[in-house]
Structures are given as C-alpha cells and as structure tokens.
Amino acid sequence: MDDVVARLQAELGAEHVALPGPGLEEYFDPFPLEDPGRYAPGLAVRPADVEQVQAVLRIATESRTPVWTVSQGRNNGYGGRSPRVSGSIVLDLSRMNRVLDIDGVSGTVLLEPGVRFFDLYEALRSAGVPFWPSVPDLGWGSVVGNALDRGLGYTAYGEHWNSICGMEVVLADGDVVRTGMGAMSASRSWQLYKPGFGPSLDGIFGQSNLGVVTKMGLWLMPRPERWAAVDVSMPEAEDLGALIDVCRPLKLSGTIQTVVSTADVLGIASFIGPRSDWYTGEGPIPESVELDIKERFGLGRWNQQFGLYGSARELAARLADVRDAYGVLEGARFTVAEYDGDTAPEDVPEQHRTRAGIPGMYVERMPYWHGGRGGHVAIGPVAPITSEDALRMRRIIRRRFDEHGVDYFAVFIAYHRHMLHLAQIMFDRDDAELSRRSRELARVLVQDLAAEGYGEYRTHVYLMDAVANSFDWNDHALRRLDERIKDALDPAGILSPGKQGVWPAAFRDRAERPENAANEANEANGAQQ
C-alpha cells in the first residue's frame, strides 16, 4: 500500500491524497447503520482532470485496489462517500467542478461531476439564460452524481435521469468513451439528441460501476412566464388513497408537470425541529402527539405538493383543471401561491423554492430528528400510482416500524406512471440500541416488500446486496447479465465493486449471497490489509 500511496501522491500531489487519519474522516458514512469499519475507505484521492482519473485507475489496476467513485459524495442516507468494499480508494471528483458549456438557445449544459446544484444555479444566473436547473431538497450535492443515482427535483424537469443527454466516461482501462452523438467528434448535437447511433449507452452508467463519468450533458427547463406552488392537505389518516388516486390522471395527462409528493405529519415535522420538541417518551411517537403537531402548524394528516407552469393563460387553465379534479375531495384544503417566472429567489418562500429550481438547504435538519450526530436511511420501493398500492405498502411498512419501535415517516412521490414510497428511518448513530433496531428494520422491510413484489429504486451501501438479491427473476438473469458486462469491461474488477449489488469476478466472493455465507468473515476483515 505504501507504494500505491507514493505513486498516487506523485501523480496528484500529496495534498490531493487523503491518508488514514483526520483527513479521511469525511469519507466515512456520516450516518453509519453499523460498524463504520465495514465500509471504511482506505484512502481518498481528488483528481483534477481526466488524465489524473486515468492515472488513478492505472495504479488501482496494477495494485488490484478497488476504487469507489463519488462526485460530491452527498449521498447521505445511502452511505455518503463510504465504499462497499472496505479499504477501497475513494475517487472524489469534487475538484472537477467546471461548467463546461451553457447553451442558452437550446437549454442545455455540459458539466463536470464536481459541479454542485448551488454552482449550476449561480452559473445560469450569471450567464443570464432563460432556463432553470432542477434541484433536489439539498443544494450541496453534485448535479451529475444525483442524476446518476436517479435523484429527483421538483420542477417540470424533476426526473433528473430523463434530462441526461450525452456523457464522457473513463473506463477501467483508461479508455475514454463519449456516448450518443458525442461519438462523432465534430457533431454539434451531443447535448441535443439522446439515442445516438447504435445502442444507447447513457443508461448503463447510472447506478453503475462500469465507468467513471467525467462529463454529462443535461437539459434545462425553459423559465416559464408564470408558475404556481400548489399545496393540498387532507385532515384524516384515511385520506391517503383519495389523494393518490386524484393525482394519477393529472400526471398521466401532463396537467401536473412536476412530481407530486404526499407527506404525513412527521414527514413535515422533521424539517421543523427535533423530536424532543414534541415528545421525549419511549417507543414510536403516539398518534396524539402527531395530532398536536398537525394542529400547531396547521398541517393536514396528508400534505400534497406540486408545481404548475406556463404562460399566464395556460397556468390559469391548468389551475382550473386541477381545482376541478380536487374538488371531489371532501375536506381538502387547497392553497395556491402564484409567481412570475423571474421572481427573485428571496421573494419566494423557502418551502416553495425548489419548485422554481432555486437550491437551498431547507431540509438539512431532518437527519437530526433524534439529536446528536443524527442518522437516517431511506427505503424507497417503486409501485404503480394507485391507492391500493399506497395502502398495501403502508400496511407492510407500518407494521414493521411499530414492531421495531421506530418513528414512521411516510412520503409518497408520484412521477409519470410510477410512484415511490420513501420511508425514512431516523436514528442517532451514537445510540447503539436504536441503530441496531433501525438496521434490522431496514433489512426486514426490503424482504417484506420484495415478497409482495416491490423493489427499491436506490439503496444504502449496507443494503445493496440485499436489494439486488430481490431482483431475482429467472435465477438472477439481470444480475448475471450485468456481471458479464462488468467482467468484460473491468476484468481486474477495480471500479466500485458491489455498487448496486453488481460484483466483478475478482471480488464476487464478497457479495452477500446465500452461496457466499462462509465468506462473510473475510469481508468483515476488509479488502486491503
């Protein structure tokens, strides 16, 4: 390992290689679900450009040291920057943070992976282009990393994955591929036409360990003339199904252009303050306390949010349609805040900003629900947008939260034809007993949901194998194909082994699979000694 360090330092400069010690702390999961040593980084490196990425991969290949790529590494709740295989070199791309191109005519950007939502927003503002970015709840993350992990935002371009158009990728052997029209050196359509010629490759680099994405094209939303933040609340716990069913046709018809999120009382309360503000007793928060919070902040039992955009007349027509549709819900409280497309960010209340692509840190307090150094992990099963599915998932999940004595935070997010149920498990990493229960709860939820045919859209490093194991149709045909491709492209198996449960041959015995039960002990000892 000494030789590896020396070579990395020679290539990148000593200040860009983090060695074990205080400099490496930030590369551990900030919210570990178990012994952080199990997913401990061995080193971290911060390359400045593609050549340095290639150099790192060359050194990794020669020394057979796995590399775990992060863009900004703000993947908190899913493992942060920590690698699946302990002892890996964390390849931190945050220094590669240039906005390489802004096309103010077609509404596209070309970004390096270190560009944060804050950076992109500022770059677009100073370029003065009439386009918005789409941002998630927290603006500190990487735009590229978020899109690759299939994060979401709250404008009409909120399905970030769908906005990707063209990538540059460094492969395990250092070869550099450009996808789509970028494969033609002189093409001016790299950021404009997704499919390209031949098989479309952008898809296989998402949630993937097949390459290191060093450039990504993204589409931007044209700034509308007018927009509206719409909030609908319903008073009773039983109202969830009605809210889900009423939004489905509006999503299908395109009347509602954003994702539709539907949160319970605790889902909202976690943005406001810690649990101790409301309850200090044992066990999950009782319903009576939930009702108190609801009253105090004027919430509903279910609180739905979305955005509408268009010319003034178009927005009025959309709003009229939406009002008609929601009019059938008895007890619904419907509030609309309308804005001009160019309203200054400071004139938009914090809770509406992400619906106009304005980045912030509105929900940054959420992980600290239990105080201390906090902790959370999200379970996010995918389902059809039906009340039946919402209620079934809720039933499966609620039972286990209660059983484990953990507060249940429920948010449903409807996309185009599918929805996610984000169930947040909050804990305090320094409370060993609560951490244990949270860990066990997360695992049993994955199993229970899979037994009913629900799979996660994304998952924590701790759960990647468990979730991948549930995608098992035809004796794990999907994983077998993923791993054939993996082995062909990365024969030394150095790139993010275990990412999303896909393992290269060289490390496959470390996968948490029934056939590897005997190897568990090895893995606990780490990859590199």
Place this chain on the structure above:
Amino acid sequence: MSTDDPRGTGPAGAGRAAQDAFVVPEAALTRFRELLGEDRVLTQEADRDRYRDPYWYQPDRSYDSSAVVLPSTTEEVQGVVRIAAEHRVPLWTHSQGRNNGYGGPSPRVRGSVLVGLRGMNRVLEINRELAYAVVEPGVSWMDLHAAIQESGHTDLMVSVPDLGWGSVIGNSLDSGATYLPLGADFQAPTGMEVVLADGSLLRTGMGAIPGNRSWHLYKRGLGPVLDPLFIQSNFGIVTKMGYWLMRRPQAYAPLFLTVPREEQLAQAIDILRELRLQGVIRGVPVMQNTLTLSTHFPELLGQFMGASATISDEDLQYLADETGVGRWGMRTAVWGDAPVVAHHVQRIREAWGQIEGSRVDQHRVYAADEWDEITEFVEKVQAGIPSLDMLEAIPEGVGHIGFSPVVPLRGQDVREAVDFLRDYIVERSGTNFAAGIIPMNERSCIIVSGMNFDTRDEADTRRAYRIVRELVVEAGKRGLGEYRAHLDFMDLASEQYSFGDHAYRRFVERIKDAVDPSGILSPGRHGIWPSRMREH
C-alpha cells in the same frame, strides 16, 4: 452491387467484415425443422424472397438469407438461438420486417438465417388505469390499435408512425419516429423481456422482481438501465415490451403551417424550437419541402415532371404558391383540454405570424367523442389512428433509401444542413431534393432526405446507393451523423462515430463479445461485429 460479390458488403466493399457467404449446415436445418416443423423453416428461394427489402435491386443477392425460421413463442425463439449457438449460425431478427428503405428484413451477413417474429403477435395486456400495453414483436400498430378498440378502452391511444403495418417493437428498437407526445425520445417503450445469445431469458427494469407490478411503469430498475442497450443493437432478441399509451384528450386540433419562402426556413425552425421548448407543441411535427408536399397535387406537379431533371428554384416557388403548401409546410397538432388547446393554437398563430406571408391552417377541433369522424391521413396519424394510406402515394417500382442526419434544432444549423444536402444530391444525382425535417425532441431534429430510384433499373439503383454511401462520408466530415442507417452502409455510418479512435465502437463490441461470445446474433447490425467476424 455486383451480383457475385461474395462479401455481401455492396459494391464499394465498404464493410468491415470480409467473409464468404454463410451456408447454413444441413444439421442445423434439421434441428430447426424438429423444433418448428417443416412449415416454419423456409429454404426455397421463392419463399425466402418474401423476406427481402423491396427497395433493393432484386437480382442482386448480396443480402440474401439461406433460410427463414418462424418461431411463434418465446420458448421457440430460445430453441432457435440455442441451435444457432451450437452450429454457429448467424441469425438476423426482424419483427415485422417493414424496415423498407433501411434494408427491410434482409440480413447484413449473406446467408444468415432470418428469424421472423410476425407470428408472435399477441397483445398481452392493455392497462387502462395506468395507460400502457404489453406486446410481442409481431404486433403491428394496426394490431395494437385494433386491440385497444376491442378492449373497449377507447379512451387510450397509441403514438403511431406514418405506416401502420410495422411492428411496435421493431420500430422502437430502430429508433423510429412516431408523432404523438410520447413519440419523442424513446419515452413509450418501458420494460422488456429479451432472449440472450445463450438462449436464456432476461427481464429488464422492475421485471427482474417476480410478481412486480411496475415492470412497465418504471423505466430504471436497480443498477444499470438496460432497455436502451437493445436499441439498434444485436445483444438480444426482444420478445416482450411495455409501451406507454396516451389518454385521448378532450380536444385535438390538427394544424398545417406554411413557410412561403425558402429563406424563411431558419426563422421558422427557431420559432418551432421555442414552441417545443415552451411545451406549446408537444408531439413530433413533420415539416416537408414543396416537392414532397406537391405529390398531393399531381396535376400541378405533373407540369414539371420530365421537363428537366431538376426543377428550378423559380418553378419550385411557383409550385409552392400555386399549391399553397409553401416552400416548407409543417403538419402538427395540439392535444389537451379545450381551453388549453385554444390557447396553444393562439400562441402558435402569434409566433408563426412573425413569418411574413405564412399561414396557419386549422379547420377543426375534434372532441374526444368525435374520433370516428377523423378520416384524413394527416389527421389520423396524429390522432393515433394507424393506416396504410401513405403506401398508395408510392408508385410501383419506386424505391427509396433514406439518409437522415441528426441536426441541432437551430435555424442556422438546419439551414446549413439543408443547403449541404440539397446541393450534394442535386449536383451528384441531377434529380430533385425531397426532404422532411422531423424534430425528435425540443432540441434536435433529423432531416430525412435520400434518393428515389427505379428498383427495376440496375444502373439507376446502383447509382442511388453509391451517391448516398458517399454522402454518409461527406456529411460525417461536417459532423452530421445518421440516426439510423441502411444495411448497405451501416458500417460506414458507424465509421463516422469515431471519437477517441472509435472508443464507442470498441466499447459496444466488448459488450457484444461478452454477451454473445459465439457471435450469432445479427452480426454487423449498426456496425457492431462479433470478434470472429471483425476484420478491418
């Protein structure tokens, strides 16, 4: 295109793979017959000839098959693939095989065994609530439309192409265009079942979880997204696919917009882009030049045919004015709730009105219960009603090869590309320039051009293919890459995508070798060759 060219690479020898025509071993044929029965293994020339590109010079046998097998179930497809793997027989799959102008069902490697999937024609599911269908590869647009009508869920409609006889799966896997809002950018296909080269079966996305109900709803699944890997590729045979449908809108307004003078094209393209970006125009419009549109006015067009090989600019202007179609005319439509449709039509009028002398024709707004009254081809196609009307416009013996580069949807870029294509084709062929501009999304378009020729005339056909082949290279030098290519110049088209010393091709061929080590699935498709046939 000499009839004795053993390489099957066409007259210019443009291909990368130089191998003799493949001859299917008798042992493999016997196994195919055991699996499928005599009737579904065709080896006689007359039978095989029903599975050829009609736009090819027929006496030329460069892209001939040696047999056609017709499985009708997924299990039979698996069986065919296993036999092929054992005997190392190159297969070439088609769904309906209506890919005319791009090679039809003909194989890239001469002597390949065609796998014809027309018999797998079941519509497996129509989900009214969530608006999607699940189809097998033999299901055509006509079949799917009919199945929707029979199911009684007539409030659903499918985004269709101009000709309704093609396969929903086949068209999607070739990046074919359809024209309703879901037609842009591969939005409709969701969740596939695929037979791999070893005969094993894969389900993509959420289909990898047994019993999952989101297979055809959520495009991403866990880990790498594989669906787009099966477009324009040869990594597997797709045997099932989900396809999103659209709810029939409250109101549907078909429109026709004109650009009266050639020099207004750039302005029109910039206006179109803004309307697309703002979501006012949501589907995929088609803008065609005077000559293409004048085929609807044979008596006027007839004045010019035969007078000289190329119609002069002056005469084109005369035609544009007399027919009223303009130098460019665009069909499009607006779908939605009645007030939104009225507002969008108004915005289109305002924006298009900036083009001096232009027209926006809008004769009727159809309500959801008036679909039966839609009878005109251009109105049907944008209402999701498939037809074969367009075939009637094509005279016997006329063949077509397409050349369709991707171009930024910016006035200046489209202007330059159109000028280049027109000058090249007119100058090199001495014939007229017929073209369509199809914005595939808000930001780019394909310019569908190419050559018409008499398929019965060897010299004429040969010349047309040669000119387009040379055009692929010339356009490539200008950064114009094709979105899809004819069999005869797939390699050349792929050759233009050369960034990083052909890094893209090296990458996909590594995947090819990993997933199809014996190299049996559609070798050469879109320039992707398995290792055993790769020779530079």
